[in-house]
Amino acid sequence: MQVIMSSSLHSLPWSAQTLVSNFNSPLELKQAHAHLIKTKTPLSLIPPSRIASVCALSHLDFSYAHRLLAHFHQPQIVVWNSCLKTLAESDSPFDAILLFRRLREFDVVPDSFTCAFVLKACTALLDDKNGKIIHGVVEKFGFQWNIVLQNMILNFYGLCGEMSTARLVFDKMPQRDVVSWNVMITHLVKSGDFEGAYGFFSRMPERNVRSWTMMISACVHCGKPKEGVELFMEMEKIGVQVNEVTVVAVLSACADLGALELGMRIHEYSKRSGFGRNVRVLNTLIDMYVKCGCLEEARRVFEEMEERTIVSWSAMIQGLAIHGHAQEALRVFSMMIEMGVMPNGVTFIGLLHACSHMGLVDEGRRFFSCMTRDYGIIPEIEHYGCMVDLYSRAGLLQEAHEFIMNMPIKPNGVVWGALLGGCKVHKNIELAEEATSHLAQLDPLNDGYYIVLSNIYAEAERWEDASRVRKLMKNRGVKKKPGCSSVMVDGVIHEFVAGDDSHSQANEISDMWEKLLDYMKLRGYKPDTSVVLLDVEEKEKEKFLYGHSEKLALCFGLINTPPGSVIRIMKNLRVCEDCHAAFKLISAIVNREIVVRDRNRFHCFKDGACSCQDYW
DNA sequence: CTAGGGTTAG
Numbered sequence: 001m002q003v004i005m006s007s008s009l010h011s012l013p014w015s016a017q018t019l020v021s022n023f024n025s026p027l028e029l030k031q032a033h034a035h036l037i038k039t040k041t042p043l044s045l046i047p048p049s050r051i052a053s054v055c056a057l058s059h060l061d062f063s064y065a066h067r068l069l070a071h072f073h074q075p076q077i078v079v080w081n082s083c084l085k086t087l088a089e090s091d092s093p094f095d096a097i098l099l100f101r102r103l104r105e106f107d108v109v110p111d112s113f114t115c116a117f118v119l120k121a122c123t124a125l126l127d128d129k130n131g132k133i134i135h136g137v138v139e140k141f142g143f144q145w146n147i148v149l150q151n152m153i154l155n156f157y158g159l160c161g162e163m164s165t166a167r168l169v170f171d172k173m174p175q176r177d178v179v180s181w182n183v184m185i186t187h188l189v190k191s192g193d194f195e196g197a198y199g200f201f202s203r204m205p206e207r208n209v210r211s212w213t214m215m216i217s218a219c220v221h222c223g224k225p226k227e228g229v230e231l232f233m234e235m236e237k238i239g240v241q242v243n244e245v246t247v248v249a250v251l252s253a254c255a256d257l258g259a260l261e262l263g264m265r266i267h268e269y270s271k272r273s274g275f276g277r278n279v280r281v282l283n284t285l286i287d288m289y290v291k292c293g294c295l296e297e298a299r300r301v302f303e304e305m306e307e308r309t310i311v312s313w314s315a316m317i318q319g320l321a322i323h324g325h326a327q328e329a330l331r332v333f334s335m336m337i338e339m340g341v342m343p344n345g346v347t348f349i350g351l352l353h354a355c356s357h358m359g360l361v362d363e364g365r366r367f368f369s370c371m372t373r374d375y376g377i378i379p380e381i382e383h384y385g386c387m388v389d390l391y392s393r394a395g396l397l398q399e400a401h402e403f404i405m406n407m408p409i410k411p412n413g414v415v416w417g418a419l420l421g422g423c424k425v426h427k428n429i430e431l432a433e434e435a436t437s438h439l440a441q442l443d444p445l446n447d448g449y450y451i452v453l454s455n456i457y458a459e460a461e462r463w464e465d466a467s468r469v470r471k472l473m474k475n476r477g478v479k480k481k482p483g484c485s486s487v488m489v490d491g492v493i494h495e496f497v498a499g500d501d502s503h504s505q506a507n508e509i510s511d512m513w514e515k516l517l518d519y520m521k522l523r524g525y526k527p528d529t530s531v532v533l534l535d536v537e538e539k540e541k542e543k544f545l546y547g548h549s550e551k552l553a554l555c556f557g558l559i560n561t562p563p564g565s566v567i568r569i570m571k572n573l574r575v576c577e578d579c580h581a582a583f584k585l586i587s588a589i590v591n592r593e594i595v596v597r598d599r600n601r602f603h604c605f606k607d608g609a610c611s612c613q614d615y616w
Numbered sequence: 617c618t619a620g621g622g623t624t625a626g
Contacts, residue, residue: 155618278621312622
């Protein structure tokens with residue numbers, strides 16, 4: 001029975017006041033309790049919310065808390081809830097589940113907040129058994145009208161990988177809000193169902209910034225950056241206010257697409273909107289400028305940053321690496337260490353990448369051993385891949401092979417592919433065959449490996465073997481991906497596929513090429529027809545060679561851009577030897593800088609030379 | 617009490 005209180009906390013002696021209101025342990029709580037009983041003071045002087053939380057946090061028996069709480073008039077569930085909330089957010093969320101069990105034993109009736117906090121604990125633990133129990137409680141007590149709770153259940157099943165259950169709950173929900181749809185989209189994307197996610201996105205009755213942003217970043221992660229940019233354009237058109245998260249997502253799309261103009265526009269917009277100082281935005285900007293071939297701009301963003309994270313440093317090192325500035329990448333790394341920033345595994349991938357692209361074998365070896373010794377980072381498959389690439393490119397094929405054999409983890413297709421690439425450059429048929437035998441199992445649908453092997457045979461004039469590989473490729477249903485290059489002119493991307501002469505300016509392109517060819521021949525250019533795999537006449541081979549997509553794109557760019565401006569070309573495959581030699585000469589003949597982004601790095605042609613120093 | 621962001625080997 002509740003006693004009508006005549007006394008108050010302030011009428012107690014000071015020591016008792018402290019005891020009653022400042023207890024921090026179960027012992028102090030029991031002392032306070034005993035004191036109140038001795039002095040016949042009402043128990044209600046003890047703050048109820050603290051009784052439960054002290055009992056719970058110190059793992060005291062909950063029945064004591066419950067006995068105490070039974071003296072209070074106010075609904076106890078509120079007190080239990082505040083305790084559940086604390087536990088759910090603590091580092092031992094399982095205690096929240098334990099407390100919930102006790103609460104049920106005492107026949108305390110849960111409310112929707114109780115369910116929410118326990119569900120939060122289950123979500124943190126990915127505890128699907130208890131999560132389902134809470135789901136049952138929600139249904140039993142009729143909380144299905146609480147949308148927030150329903151959304152938490154959706155999110156819970158999504159995180160546990162039970163998309164079909166989530167789908168069932170979603171379909172049964174009596175009401176849905178924008179969060180319900182967003183939760184479904186998030187988990188559909190995570191489970192790899194991009195189409196399903198897009199379906200939900202298009203059926204949503206209303207969308208907010210998060211819906212759009214999530215869909216844009218889903219596009220980027222699923223290799224559809226173009227669709228991501230289109231969504232962004234639509235967003236702008238409708239007038240949805242974008243935020244820094246949207247900017248990060250669309251900048252990643254620009255990076256993948258090489259869409260420099262849009263990237264620059266968003267950079268400007270970020271500065272104006274005030275989130276141009278956000279570290280994540282700046283990190284993404286570095287990556288965007290790097291991948292669009294503007295190393296200068298990337299450097300500037302990096303240098304002007306007030307605060308850098310390990311991601312900023314790693315992105316800059318990786319950027320310098322793919323642009324062939326290995327020494328500078330190593331200097332940036334030393335600077336980072338001097339400033340006391342700890343590298344991570346990704347930093348070392350960038351460093352090893354820099355070394356392998358410039359043939360710094362000793363430095364690479366040193367970094368590989370110091371990453372574990374000095375920084376305690378265990379090498380992963382990517383690091384092993386870099387090392388095999390480092391040795392293979394440098395012609396140390398036996399060492400590369402030995403390295404693979406001694407790897408503590410199973411080599412993957414990329415590792416054997418790196419060895420195969422080295423075998424092509426350094427003409428080692430035996431090891432190439434071994435690498436291919438592994439690749440046939442690890443990555444049988446990748447056209448690149450068949451092409452390289454067939455190329456190696458062709459160079460050694462083993463035509464029968466070369467055609468056997470091509471037949472094998474055909475039998476397995478693997479098709480050679482056509483080369484495709486694009487060049488930006490007046491803000492419009494123009495795409496060229498190898499051998500395509502259907503372009504409206506095809507004649508001008510061809511005239512331009514003939515003209516360049518004359519100048520090139522004066523400088524000693526000889527077409528390198530060895531890169532053409534087809535078994536045809538020499539003249540015919542030249543025709544294929546001259547139809548390479550990057551050559552078409554370059555001629556188109558030269559015709560349609562002002563003299564002196566930089567031409568930026570993107571290619572889906574690697575540049576061939578012949579195009580590489582030709583572009584070096586052309587850069588001197590027309591006195592233009594030509595930046596080519598190929599499948600794995602940049603080539604910056606200027607004054608007759610390439611930034612890769614012909615080591616690729 | 618519920619949903620979204622950055623660097624990664626060929």
